[in-house]
Amino acid sequence: MWAYMFALGMLMGVVAAIAHAPLAALAVGISTLFISVAIHEAGHYMAARRGGMTVLFMRLFVFELAPRRRGWACRVKRYAHRVPVGLVMALPNLATPWRPVFIAFALGGVVANTFQLACLAIALALTHDAYARMLLGVACCVTAMLLANVIPFKAGMESDGLLALRWWRHPPDPRAYPGMRALARMVSGTAIADMPPADAQALKGMSAMHAVWYAVKADQQRGEWAAAAAQLDAWKAAIPAAKPLRSALSDLTEQVRGEIAFAAAISQRDAALLPDKRALRAAGWGNPGLAPRCRAVVAWLDGDINAVIVATIEAMALADDCTDRSLKESERLIGEALAATPLEPAAP
Incomplete structure (x- = not known):
């Protein structure tokens, strides 16, 4: 240069x-x-x-x-x-x-x-x-x-x-790049919850923030909202202390924070816990389906299942527009899990 x-x-x-x-x-x-x-x-x-x-x-x-x-x-x-x-x-x-x-x-x-x-x-x-x-x-x-x-x-x-x-x-063996292989499998259309164990481990091993991201998305896709919301402390601990690394992971950090807030709103049946507009803008670059998904939560809390379906379809359409093909499948799984979640929390 x-x-x-x-x-x-x-x-x-x-x-x-x-x-x-x-x-x-x-x-x-x-x-x-x-x-x-x-x-x-x-x-x-x-x-x-x-x-x-x-x-x-x-x-x-x-x-x-x-x-x-x-x-x-x-x-x-x-x-x-x-x-x-x-x-x-x-x-x-x-x-x-x-x-x-x-x-x-x-x-x-x-x-x-x-x-x-x-x-x-x-x-x-x-x-x-x-x-x-x-x-x-x-x-x-x-x-x-x-x-x-x-x-x-x-x-x-x-x-x-x-x-x-x-x-x-000296072409390297593709197996020497487990993280790249796992990401390539994911963007080809494999949802987090369906990742093979070796690829799942590779994703979680990329950084502490990637491990939290994987856990949150897997819990969401299975409808385990309380488990996803409980990752908040792990998310705080995973924020890098070094400024360069914190900068490099800034997008992922914001995405995970938005997803944890989304899960917390469902777990506690409280729309006030959903990400605010600033958080949605910060997380929306790589996660465009989060905003309509939040509207689906509001509709779910109001008991309007038809509006939940409409918002889920919108989230899937936005995700389908991305080159990461796993996003659409993720939105489908999360939308189905939300619709299947009873509005009244289960008795302890």
């Missing part, structure tokens, strides 16, 4: 010298950076989709984009820990060999930037005035970015070239 930033600085200097406008130089430089990163990540995304991977989200600077079956969801998200300026989070298909998929996924961004560079070369060949130097500067920036990604090295994270080389020369 240092080479790319150096070339970007040279580009800004060239533009400033041509146009005598530092602001124009800054605009061209920032635009080049953003467009090049966007093209790079789009290459990773297309390679992932072509390889049958499930893309959970993309990150471009402070923007996160989650693919939906109908369009995209977008948000601005800042983290306290260090994150790449561009990122595609994708999980492999368990039914296909991982080696060719990960090689193509790793090199997808490089291929996209190579195509971008070819277009710049054509434009440069057709330009004969002073602005050809600006195109040359842009091409240098893209070349620097391409080389910084394709050269095998590790500086915090593996470069695309190193990742592709590792999967080509």
